[in-house]
Amino acid sequence: MTKLSVLDLVPIREGEGPSEALAAAARLAQVAEEVGYHRFWVAEHHTMVGIAGGATSVVLGHIGAATRTIRIGSAGIMLPNHAPLLIAEQFGTLDALFPGRVDLGLGRAPGAGPILGQALRKDLHRAAEAFPQDVAELQALLTGEPQLPIVATPGLGANVQMWLLGSSLFGAQLAARLGLPYAFASHFAPDHLDQALSVYRSQFRPSAALDRPYVAAAMNVFTAETDAEAELLASSQEQSFVRLRSGDPGKLPPPVPGYRDTLPPSALAMMDGMMRVRAVGSPATVRAAIGRFAERTGADEIVVAGATYDPAAREESLRLTQAALA
Template sequence: MTDFAVLDLVPVREGSDVSAAIRQAGDLAQVAEQAGYKRFWVAEHHASDGIAAGATSVVISHIGHVTSTIRVGAGGIMLPNHNPFVIAEQFGALDALFPGRVDLGLGRAPGSAPIIGQALRKDLARASEYFPQDVVELRALFTGDLELPIKATPGFGAKVEMWMLGSSLFGAQLAAQLGLPYAFASHFAPRHLDEALRTYRENFRPSTQLEQPRVMAAMSVLAAETDAEAETLASSQDQAFVRLRSGDPGKLPPPLPGYRDSLPATAQAMLESLDVARAVGSPATVREAIGRFIERTQADEIIVSGATFDPAAREESLRLTMEALGN
């Protein structure tokens, strides 16, 4: 049976602010919990007017406090931005607050413009080279399976579920080597999807955390009463993606009917390249698209991404999606 999870970027809408975005993320998490999703993740991004999850562990704490059963966590923490000890303390504290509910997805990309390295006082290119050993050290800070000169408190003994994130073969290979569950970012980088999942499964080594490979794949999912309504709602995230790739990111804009048709061919092709991991439409359309994707990937879990200008539309999308899937 396939599990379903939610990825939220904590979008800041045009005309709104960070305070509202974080509050709306909590509201969305409550809807996800009631609808039966297994986990609710937020992602680390920095220096973006349209994303409010830069202080990722703080946002996760808020979400944990307004929910009671759904797993909460990061999808993910960009580890080169940090040092393992600080992340162990942060997520150890989250585990103390929400025992048995905390996930830690780890990514290698900086998750923002290169200038963030200067702000963090980090050489991110060099830090990325140490990513594999930083992951090993971070896991040891939780488990004690390596002898380290210092113990993280909070952190040591925390039952944090670690995941490896990726959009290329690197993350797949590292997840397989370390025996970690693997989440692929197919919602924005589907190019290496099939090869990465094959690499992970064929090279997986069992660990104390995981005996068999476990795959999560991300999709952009937006359900509404009709295909046309869903496509209009999805135009907000389409606009945001085009602006991001054009070097002009900003807050999430209101929807524009017929937006894709108004774009030049190159921009249309850019969006269409993501459609392999996209399910936008009526409940029947969404159910069919998700079914095809699961058949292709054999994913153990699907994490649904997406953003709407009206927060209530995303909440309804989560409900409609789970109803369509019969969950």
Template sequence: MTEFSVLDLVPVREGGSVAEAFDAATDLARYAEKLGCKRFWVAEHHAMDGIAGGATSVVLAHIGNATSRIRIGSGGIMLPNHTPFQIAEQFGTLDALFPGRIDLGLGRAPGAGPELQRALRKNLAQASEYFPQDVVELRALLTGDLDLPVAATPGLGANVELWMLGSSLFGAELAAKLGMPYAFAAHFAPDHLDAALEVYRRDFQPSEALEKPHVMVAMNVFAADTGEKAQLLASSQQQSFVRLRTGNPGKLPPPIADYTATLQAPARTMLDHIGQAAAVGSPAKVRDDIEVFVKRTRADEIILCGATYDPEARIRSLELTVEACSTALAA
């Protein structure tokens, strides 16, 4: 049976505050746990007015205190922004606080311009080149499987589930080589989805942590009582995506009816492209679209994305999605 998880960017909406964004993320995590979702992940982004998850491990500690069973983790930590030792300490601490519940999803793309590179005191181009070695070092800091000159405390011996994140063949190849579970970011970069999953499954080498390939794929999902309402909910994220891709990012805007009809052809094409990994509509339509996507990808898990201006609408969307899919995906 395909399992569901939730990815949250901790969106800050227009007219709202960072504190309100954290409250909304906490409420969503509690409800995801209540619905039986497997994981709740937070993504690392920096210097963006509309995203409040930059201090990812701190946010996860808050979410962990508000929940009791659901796994919590990063989707992901952009390792070039950090040192492996720092991340081992942070996630070792999280494991000590919330034992058996911590995931550490790792990404290679720092997503940072020159100003942020200076702020982080990092040469991110060089750091990205060292990503494979840093992943191995980070794993060793947690597991002790290499003889390193320094031990992370907390960190060494922590029961942290390591994931490789990606949207290209690079991440798939590295995940297969290291025997790690693999999460593909189809919700914003669907181009290489099928090829990456094929490479990962074909080249997978078992590890102490994982005997066989394990795949999670991200989808944008907006469910509402009617298709029209679902399209309205989706328009806030669509606006944000168009603004980001056209160099004008900001906070999450209110929904706009028939938003796509107001767009020029290039922007509509952009959204249609992202829509390859999306399900928007009534519960029945969302169920059918997810079922088709699962059959295509053979995903072990689907991680649900999709920011809404009204936090309660996202909770309702998640509820409708899980309820509609629970029977269909059990087959």
């Protein structure tokens, strides 16, 4: 069976704040661990009032302390925002706290709009251009090969699994060249999925980290007892996508019955284009959809994404999804 993992953006729901979002994320990770998901990922986003995962390594410390065995990690850390030394120290610390459980997924996008560069005191365009060099430096800080004139403590020798993330051919090519596992963000940017996976596999070079290509692909998954109930749950995230693309992002809203019917054709087409990699419905419906996606991609791992307004509904969705594919 294809491995299942979880991506949680630590959503802040309407009427709540970061404290409730972080508590819900910890409970979700515990459920994921209990029912057998392979790993639990959170992602770096900034200046978004509806996402509480900006301080990603701190959030991972919180998730790690709430769990015992599930792998935890970033999907991802946006490396242009950071100095490689600081990320090596942060994830070296996480590995010291939670040995053998930590993943470091790296992305090239900044994770917010242009104003972020000013706030971070960084030229993010130039930093993105240096991404391959920064990835290599971060690898060296963790492995000691090649030896650098500075030592990350904690960091050097940490048993951290490094990933590259992407939604285009660039990340696929770099992951292949470095011999690293590759995760594709098909849950919100599916256009280049098939081509990127083909490029990654055909150009892959074995490395000390990995002897063969390893692919994870993300999809939006909402599982409930009936198709109608699952579609209702998915409407909260659908609203968030439309608001984000309309320049009016906010906290995660309650579900709206018949939400799709309220949208103009342009907004519906935009949303369906972004979220077309999806499995929404009863356990049987979701099993079939994930099966088709796994067959299409040949992915070693499917990453289950998708936020619900009621945290308990996301927990139940994870349970039903895992049971459907068992």
